[in-house]
Amino acid sequence: MSAAPPTTVVPPVEVPAAPVPTVGSHLRDYWARVRGGDMGALPAVLGLIALCVVFTALRPNFMTEGNFANLFTQGAAVVLIAMGLVFVLLLGEIDLSAGFASGVCAAVLAQLVTLQGYPWWVAVAAAIVTGVVIGLVIGFLVAKVGIPSFVVTLAAFLAFQGVVLLLIKGGTNVSIRDEVLVAIANRNMPPWLGWALTLLGVAGYALVQLLRHRNRSALGLVTEPLAVVLIRIGALAVLAGTAVYLLNLERSRNVLVSLKGVPIVVPIIVILLVVLTFVLQRTAYGRHVYAVGGNREAARRAGINVDRIRISVFVICSSMAAIGGIVAASRGTSVDANTGGSKVLLYAVGAAVIGGTSLFGGKGRIVDAVLGGAVIAVIDNGMGLLGRSSGFTFVVTGLVLLLAASVDALSRRRAAATGNR
Amino acid sequence: MSAAPPTTVVPPVEVPAAPVPTVGSHLRDYWARVRGGDMGALPAVLGLIALCVVFTALRPNFMTEGNFANLFTQGAAVVLIAMGLVFVLLLGEIDLSAGFASGVCAAVLAQLVTLQGYPWWVAVAAAIVTGVVIGLVIGFLVAKVGIPSFVVTLAAFLAFQGVVLLLIKGGTNVSIRDEVLVAIANRNMPPWLGWALTLLGVAGYALVQLLRHRNRSALGLVTEPLAVVLIRIGALAVLAGTAVYLLNLERSRNVLVSLKGVPIVVPIIVILLVVLTFVLQRTAYGRHVYAVGGNREAARRAGINVDRIRISVFVICSSMAAIGGIVAASRGTSVDANTGGSKVLLYAVGAAVIGGTSLFGGKGRIVDAVLGGAVIAVIDNGMGLLGRSSGFTFVVTGLVLLLAASVDALSRRRAAATGNR
Amino acid sequence: MSATPLLELRGIDKSFGPVQVLRDVDFSVNPGEVTALVGDNGAGKSTLVKCVSGIYSADGGQVLFEGRPVQIHNPRDAASLGIEVVYQDLALCDNLDIVQNMFLGREKRRGLVLDEPTMEQMAAETLAGLSVRTVKSLRQHVSSLSGGQRQTVAIAKAVLWNSRLVILDEPTAALGVAQTAQVLELVRRLADNGLAVVLISHNMNDVFAVSDQIAMLYLGQMVAQLRTSDVTHAQVVELITAGRSGGLGLAGENGNGKRDTPPTETTSAGADR
Amino acid sequence: MSATPLLELRGIDKSFGPVQVLRDVDFSVNPGEVTALVGDNGAGKSTLVKCVSGIYSADGGQVLFEGRPVQIHNPRDAASLGIEVVYQDLALCDNLDIVQNMFLGREKRRGLVLDEPTMEQMAAETLAGLSVRTVKSLRQHVSSLSGGQRQTVAIAKAVLWNSRLVILDEPTAALGVAQTAQVLELVRRLADNGLAVVLISHNMNDVFAVSDQIAMLYLGQMVAQLRTSDVTHAQVVELITAGRSGGLGLAGENGNGKRDTPPTETTSAGADR
C-alpha cells in the first residue's frame, strides 16, 4: 500500500441513527417541508376548496347533496382515463388516443350488448379486451418499433375516430338499455351497503398501517410516531364517513321517489384507486415504472426490461380508457361518434397534470388523477350552474383552471428557489 | 509542487488537425453517419417520396400541376403554426392553444377588416399584435408564475374558444372580402416574378455559402471541400427551378381563365423559413433557445436569462399562429368559431414531431416543421382523392401517418443501438 | 493465478459513426485479482466497459466468459453472467431514494409486495461500511445528494449482489479521503474473496496500491497488460501518454502497428522492463 | 497578501427543508492566491459554492465582494462581478457541441450574426493548452465526450473569460495524469496573474501542491481557514474527518459549539500547530 491515502486511517462510522421522531418533530418537519415548497397534495386540495367556496358564493345550489352526488358521476369517466394516463405520463410518454380508445371500447360494448344482444358481462369483457389489445399495439409501436408516442397516438387518435364511425355505422347513436350497464353510472347503492363498504375500507387501511408500523419498529427502523399513524386513520374515517353520510341523505326533489345512497361508480373508482396505487407504490413493477420514467438509461443498466415496462403502461392506460368508456356509455345511456371525443382527452391529461403529475416522467401518483379530476369536475359542474353563453363559459372555465393551477405553481416556485427539486 | 503527478511531465499536445477532407471522404463520412443512424432530414424526405408514389399509383391525378399547387395552399396554415411551435418544443414546452390563438387572431382580423371597415394592413397588424400579446401572457404565466405550459395552454385552449365566440358573436361567420387578404392564399404570382424570386434566392444562398467557405479556409479551420458546397448550391437551384417551373404551368381546366404561377403563400413560407432558421442557427438568441432546451440549469448557470427566453418562444409561437390564422382566414375567405380548431393544433405539433423535433426539447429545426407539414398535407391531399367513407378515411389517414413516421423511427432505433444519440 | 481468465476480450472493435474508438482490443481478467484498466482521457476505457456490460454492442471481436464465448446484448445479459458495473456516469434515478436506487431491478419482496424494511436495513449496513456519515436519511432522493454521496450509493449498489466480476469505472473520483480508503479496501476484499475486479482509475497511487495487473489503453488500442509488480509508476504513465516506453507498448510511435508483445503473453511473462 | 479579501462570506446559513446543510460559515478568498476548500463528502462544499454563484439563495449571512456587501440572486449577478465557476455537476448542454458550450451565454458576434470561426479558433487554442488530444472534432456534441473530456470542456469554459474569481469544484476528479498536471499548473498561473482562485479537491497532494490557504468544512461548519504552510497533511485530514485536531478546529468533539479560533484571525495568524 505504497502511496495510498496518507497517515490517518479513519474508522468506518455508522450512518447516524436519526433521533426518534415525536408527534411534534413530525409536524415541525412537515411544516419545514411545506415552507421549503414540498407540498404534496396540499395545493390541489387548497385549489379545490377555493373553487368550492367561490361557486357556493355564486350559486348556493352548488352545496347541495344532489350536486355533491352529481360531481362523482360527472367526473367519473375523466378520472378513470386520467388514472390510466398517469402510468403513461410517469414514463414521460403521452397517449393522445386515450379519449377515442375509450370511444372504441364503448362502441364495442354497444355493438355487442345492443346490436348483437350479448349479455352485459360478455360486452364488458370484450370492451376491456379491446382496450388491452389497443394498448399492446400502441406499446409495441412505441417500444419495439421506436416511433415517438406522440406520433403513434396521434395516428391512433385519427384512426380510432374512424373505427368508432365504422363500428356504430357512421355515427348513429346506439342506446344502451341493459339494466346492469345503465346502473353503473346512474344508480346508487343502498345506504347500508355504503356504510358497510366504508367500514371495511377504513378497517383495512388501519390494519395495513398499524402492521407496517409494528414491522418497522420491530426491525428498529425510523418510523413515524404511533400517534401520527392513528391521526391519519382517524382523518380517513372522518372524511369517508362524512362523504357517505352526505350521499346517503335523501336528494330526490320528487316526493314520490327516493334517491339516496352512494353512486355505484364511487366504489369502482375507489377500488381502482387503491389497486393502482398499490401497484405503483408497493410492487416491484411500480418501482420500475418510476425508475424508467426517472432515468431510462439507469433503469436499463439496472437490468429492468424497459421495453416490457413501456408496453405495459400503454396496456394499463388503454384498459383504464376502456373502463372509462364503459362508464361514459352508461352515463349517457348511449354511444355515439363523440363518445371519448371533444375535450375528454385534454381534460384527462389536464387532471393528471393539475394533480401534480409531470409530463416529463418520473413524478406522479394515482391520487393526483383523482384530485385533478375533481378540480376539473368541479369547474365544469360550477360553470354549468352559472348557465351563461358558451363563449363566456369557455373563457371563465379557462381562467378558473388557470387559477386552480397557479396555487400549485406558486408553491413549486418556492421549492425551486430554495433548491428543493 | 511536492507530491503532484509523479515523474513524467507530458508536454501539451495540439488538438490534432483533422485531415483535410475531400469530396470522397466527405461522402464516406456521410454514409458512415447514415449507417450509424444519424440521418438528418433523410427519413422525412424518404417518407414523403414513398407517400407520393403510393398516392400516384392509386390516383394518377395526384401527380398533376394543379394538385401540386393545391398542396401548398392546403398545408400553409399548419406549416406556419408548426414553425412557431418548433420554438416552444425546442424548450420542451408545449402550446396547446396555438390553434385557437390563430383563431382569435383571425377573428380580430375579421372584426377589423369586415365589421369595422379598417384597411387590410391595420387589421393584419392588429392580428399579429394580438398574437404577440397572447404569447406574452402565456409566457409570463409559464416563466414567471411557474405554471406548467401544458396547463396554461390548456386553459388558453378553452378560453380562446370562448374569445372567438364572443368576438364573432356566436355562430355567425364573418366573410373576408378584402382583395389583398383574399389574395394571400388564393392568388398566384405572375410567372416572371416567380422566376425572379427564385433566382434571387439561389444567388443569395450561393453567396452566403461561398463567403462562409472562404472565411473558414482563410482562418485555417476545417471546411467542407469546395466541390461539396457547389453541389449543394446546384441541388437547391435544380429543386427550386423544377418547383417553380411546375407551378408556372397552366393548370386551369377551364379554357376561359388562366391559372398559373407560384401561389403567393409560397414566398411567405419560404421567407419565414429562412428568417426563422437564421434566428435559430446564426444568432446568439437561437443558440440560447437550444441551450435552455438542452439543459435549463446549465443555461441558467451560463448566465442566460432563461425566463426571457421562455417568454420569447411563446411570443414567437403565438405570432406565427397569428400569421397562420391570417392565411387560414384568407383561404377560407371567412372566419368562424371553428377557425384554428379541430385538428389544426394536433396536425401542427404532429408536423414538427414527424419532421424530427423532440417533445423533450433541445432538438429540432424549422425545416422540420415544413417537411413534417408536407407529409401531413400530402396525406390529407391524397386521402381527399381517394373519396371513401369518413370512417375509412380516418382509419387510413392514421395508418398512413404511422407509416410515414416509422421510417424515421427505424433509423433512430439504429442510432440508439450503436450508441449514437 | 488461475488457468483460464474469468473474462477475456479478443479483438474488440467499436466505432461511433465515422469515429473508431476501440481498435482490436484484447483484455483479460482473472478471478481473485484486481485488474486495473488505465489510460488517458478519451482512451476508450468507459467504452470498453460498456461493450462488456451490454450498453453498447461491439462492432467486432469476441467476449469469452470462463473460456466460453458469450453474447452480451444488454445489461440484463451481463447481470445474469454475474457482472456488476459502477459506471462513470453514475446512472442513478434521481426521482428515487437511496434504498430504491440500491435495489433497483432486484427488489426484495414478500410475495407480491416489496419488502421495504429489509431493503432499508441492508442498505444501511452496506453504506455504513463505506464511511458515509453525512447522509441524513436513506429515504432521501438521490437528486439531493452530494457528488461523493451519489458515488457511494452507486458503489454500494454494485457490491450488494453475489456477483463474479465487479467493474468499477473511476469509483473514487468524487470521494473524500476516508471514503476512498474504504473503497480501495473493499476492492481488495472483493478480490481476496475470489471475485474478479476491474478498476479504472487515473490515480496511479491507488492503482499501484490495490491492483495485481495493469492494462493500458492508448487511443483505443491496448498497449500492454502487465503484472503490477513488473512495471514502475513512470513506465505506466509513459505508456498511457505516449503509447510506448522502452521496449513496451506499440511498435511505432503514435503507433498504428500492432503491439509487439501480445498481452496474453505479457500477462504471464511480464516481459522486459 | 492584500488587505481586503476579494470575496468574504460571513455567517452563511443554508437549509434544504428540514435539513441544515451550512451553519454559520465564514470564508474569505484573497486575490492572487489559491484558496483550497476541503471537506468530507457531504460537508457542504458544493452547496457553499452554489450560494456564492447565485444558484441557491442562502438563508442567512452576508457576502462581501471587495469589502462591499453584494446580493447575488442568480448566476448572471455572479458573472457580472467576475465570478466564474466550474461546477462539480458539470452543467453542459448535451445537445450543443464543444465550441457552443464553451461560449454559451457570451457568444462572439459580428453584428447580429454569430462569429463561429473566431469562436472555433479560440476554443481550439484553449483546449490545446489543457492537453486534450483525443477529441476528434470541436463540433462534436458534448454528449459524446468521455468523462474527462467533458470536465476539460467545463474548465476551458470557465478560464476563457476575464474573470476575477475562479471557483473550481473538483476540477481534476475525472482527469488523467497529464491533464491534471496541466489544470494544476493553470490554477497556479491564474493566481499568479492576480486572480483569486478557489479550488475544491479531495486530493491532498494537489491541494498542498498549489494552494496558499486551506479552508476546512466539517458537517456544514467551517472548522478553520489556515495558510497552507502552517498545517500538515495529517492535520488537515484529521480536521475534515473529525472536526478537530489538537488545538485546531471545533471546540467540542462532533462539535456543535463555535470554533475556538475565528477564521479571520487564523488566516493571518496561522494559530498554533
Place this chain on the structure above:
Amino acid sequence: ACGDDAGDGGGSTAEPKIGVILPDSASSDRWETADRKYLEAAFNAAGVKHTIQNAQNDKAQFQTIADQMMTDGVTVLMIVNLDSGTGKAVLDKAKTQGVLTIDYDRLTLGGSAEYYVSFDNEAVGKLQGEGLVKCLTDKGAKNPVIAELNGSETDNNATLFKNGYDGVLKTKYDSKEYTKGPDQWVPGWDNAQAGTIFEQMMTQQNGKIDGVLAANDGLGNAVISVLKRNKLNGKVPVTGQDATLQGLQNILAGDQCMTVYKAIKQEADAAAELAIALAKGEKKAAPTTVKDPEGNRDVPAVLLEPKAIYKENVKDVVADGFITKEALCTGAFAAACTEAGVS
C-alpha cells in the same frame, strides 16, 4: 384501382362526374347513414360517376376536399357548407373552373350555386316548439318551466332551429303561460356535455323543470338519461329531431315526446336528380326560389317539408323505409311497437 381519365381538358368536354361534400359525422348521424346512402343509390341508378366525402367539421379539410374533387375532374359539385365563408370560397373557385354547383341542405349566403335543396330549418324548429306545447298540454302542465338545450352555437342551422322554436315559445312566455327556464348551447352538439349541462340545469332549478326543448334526438337522449337518474323520465316531455332509431325508441318507451322526421331520402333524391341533370348538361326548373339576402339574388330551390313524429305516427317513419321494423322493434320495444301500430 382507378382508370379515370386525367380530366385535364376543358370543363365542357369532360365526362360527367358528381362530387358531394358532407359536413361531418358527429353533429348528426344522418350524413353518413342516410344522405350518403341515398345519394349513392341515386347516382348509381343513373350510372354517373361520383365521389362522396365528409369534411369532419373541419373547414380546411372541406376546402381541401373541394380542391381534390376539382383536381379529380368532377363536373358538378354538391356541398353542405360548414359555414358560408368557406362555402362561398369553394363555390367561387368551382365557378372559375367551370364546375357547376348545388347547395345541399344549407344555403351558402353570397354564394353562386345553381340550386338549393333543403328542408326548411326554421320550420323544423317550429315543429319542435309546437310539439313541446302539445305534449305539455296533454300532460296538463300548469305554468311549466321550460329548459332549452340548443345545438352548437357555431352551427348556423342550430340558430335557425332556435329561431323556429323560440318563435313558438316566446308567445307562451309573454302570455305568462310558460316560464322561461335555463337556455344553453351545447358546444359541438356533444351529447356527454349535454348531459352535464342539463344535470346542472336541474340542480340550479332545484329540479323544477317541466319541459325540455332538446334540439335533436342525441341531446334528447342525454336529457332523458339525466331524468331517468332522477326517476323523472316520462314525466317531463322532451323533444328531438332526426327521427333516429334511438329517438323513436325513446318515444315508444314514453320517455321522449316527439321528434322531427326529415325525409332525407326525398331530399337526397331531389338533389341527386338536379345534379344528374346538370352533369348531363340539362338545366331543370326548380319549383321555388329562396332569397339570398347577402348575395341579393333568388336562388332556385327545392324545399321539403319536415314532419313531426309522436308515438301515434312512429309507424309513418317505418312505412317510409327510413327505419326498419326489425331494428326498431327489438326485444323490449316489441310490445310498444304493436301498441303504436308499427308494422
